[in-house]
Amino acid sequence: MRSWPAPKTSPLPGAGPALRLYDTAAGEVRDTAPDPTARMYVCGITPYDATHLGHANTYLAFDLVNRVWRDAGHHVHFTQNATDVDDPLLERAAQTGVDWRDLADDQIELFRSDMEALRILPPDEYVGVTEVVDQVAALVEVLRDKGATYQVDGDVYFSVATSPKFGAVSGYSDERMLELFAERGGDPGRPGKRHPLDWLLWRAERPGEPSWPSPFGPGRPGWHVECTAIALNRLGSGFDVSGGGSDLIFPHHEMGASEGHVATGEWPFAKAYVHVGMVALDGEKMSKSRGNLVFVSRLRAEHEPMAVRLALLAHHYRADWEWTADQIVTAEARLARWRAAVEVASGPDGAELLRRVRRHMSDDLDTPGAVAAVDAWAERALAGEGDDRGAPALVRATVDTLLGVAL
Numbered sequence: 186m187r188s189w190p191a192p193k194t195s196p197l198p199g200a201g202p203a204l205r206l207y208d209t210a211a212g213e214v215r216d217t218a219p220d221p222t223a224r225m226y227v228c229g230i231t232p233y234d235a236t237h238l239g240h241a242n243t244y245l246a247f248d249l250v251n252r253v254w255r256d257a258g259h260h261v262h263f264t265q266n267a268t269d270v271d272d273p274l275l276e277r278a279a280q281t282g283v284d285w286r287d288l289a290d291d292q293i294e295l296f297r298s299d300m301e302a303l304r305i306l307p308p309d310e311y312v313g314v315t316e317v318v319d320q321v322a323a324l325v326e327v328l329r330d331k332g333a334t335y336q337v338d339g340d341v342y343f344s345v346a347t348s349p350k351f352g353a354v355s356g357y358s359d360e361r362m363l364e365l366f367a368e369r370g371g372d373p374g375r376p377g378k379r380h381p382l383d384w385l386l387w388r389a390e391r392p393g394e395p396s397w398p399s400p401f402g403p404g405r406p407g408w409h410v411e412c413t414a415i416a417l418n419r420l421g422s423g424f425d426v427s428g429g430g431s432d433l434i435f436p437h438h439e440m441g442a443s444e445g446h447v448a449t450g451e452w453p454f455a456k457a458y459v460h461v462g463m464v465a466l467d468g469e470k471m472s473k474s475r476g477n478l479v480f481v482s483r484l485r486a487e488h489e490p491m492a493v494r495l496a497l498l499a500h501h502y503r504a505d506w507e508w509t510a511d512q513i514v515t516a517e518a519r520l521a522r523w524r525a526a527v528e529v530a531s532g533p534d535g536a537e538l539l540r541r542v543r544r545h546m547s548d549d550l551d552t553p554g555a556v557a558a559v560d561a562w563a564e565r566a567l568a569g570e571g572d573d574r575g576a577p578a579l580v581r582a583t584v585d586t587l588l589g590v591a592l
């Protein structure tokens with residue numbers, strides 16, 4: 186599928202330090218130690234409603250991973266999917282009387298324009314599941330040949346008992362897994378399953394639902410296996426970062442990791458599992474199913490996209506936080522201050538500011554620290570301090586390239 190246009194980045198002198206990130210599976214902050222080419226897979230949207238601030242915050246975090254890696258001298262190979270066929274999309278299409286393909290196309294187009302406006306670096310491969318159904322079916326076949334699957338009324342399931350690594354990503358208790366599986370699209374109580382946590386790999390055709398041919402008969406892919414197939418085919422196993430919001434830790438990333446491991450015999454499927462906190466509104470996680478949403482498209486109709494980006498950057502990516510309207514006001518004031526500050530003729534040491542921003546960003550994407558460092562520089566520059574004539578241009582480039590904010 187078409188991705189979206191890349192924002193321009195300004196070259197910075199020298200190179201930044203290696204990126205350290207919190208890996209959910211390890212439970213600690215670790216060095217990411219990619220080869221010259223760093224490989225990242227980020228779970229994309231299910232396109233049945235417009236991009237909200239929670240989505241934007243998640244994609245912003247991985248945009249920063251991408252920027253910090255590039256600044257450290259890596260080439261980045263970045264893949265993202267779009268879940269353009271799945272239950273919630275088909276349900277919404279049926280409710281609204283819209284063809285599911287048109288609904289997905291329209292929402293993906295809106296997502297592209299939101300990502301472009303927020304200056305999110307585009308994936309090298311933006312893959313709709315409907316484009317690669319044959320590849321997903323081929324992976325299900327591999328799993329079948331390894332003896333990891335069985336069928337219930339024509340639907341193909343992954344047998345959790347065949348996965349020695351199940352649980353290694355989330356570290357959750359059985360009880361918690363069962364609870365989350367039921368909440369997040371799973372079917373723990375379905376009669377005929379061998380284990381409540383066995384999950385669907387291939388859903389046999391139902392009347393009125395789209396389907397594709399496969400060795401298991403006509404049907405469509407289950408959710409988790411789509412990402413496993415796309416990541417394996419585009420990046421190969423052992424890629425550097427598997428990313429998404431923290432609601433994907435379980436079941437999605439746990440089950441995907443088991444599929445990858447059983448299919449390839451290689452572990453880890455991803456070297457680091459990186460998860461972004463949930464953005465809430467009115468005390469509850471922002472979600473399409475709850476409908477408590479602040480859409481990026483609506484917000485940027487009234488405010489500059491760069492102010493939206495700055496409002497998100499004020500939070501650490503791993504924090505859960507709540508959106509309130511005052512945050513965009515604060516961000517607009519900050520943006521105006523930074524813009525005024527880079528217009529001065531000279532200011533405090535620009536190279537020192539670059540070092541500070543690099544240090545904060547490489548330390549598990551400490552954006553609040555980086556933003557505070559720029560604030561401090563701007564305040565001093567506006568007070569007439571410092572005689573570094575190159576500083577305004579260097580600060581502009583630093584903020585542009587590492588934080589993605591065009592001043």
Ligand code: 5CA
Pocket residue numbers: 228229230231232238239240242243266267268412428429430431432433461462463464465470471472
């Ligand atoms: N298509 C699947 C992934 S393969 C999916 O989860 N789609 S989604 O549209 O529901 O979510 C897209 C991304 O936004 C996921 O990474 C999800 O974890 C993240 N996300 C969803 N809601 C929020 C929220 N309130 N705050 C932060 N991130 C969120």
Ligand code: ZN
Pocket residue numbers: 227228229266412437
């Ligand atoms: Zn995914």
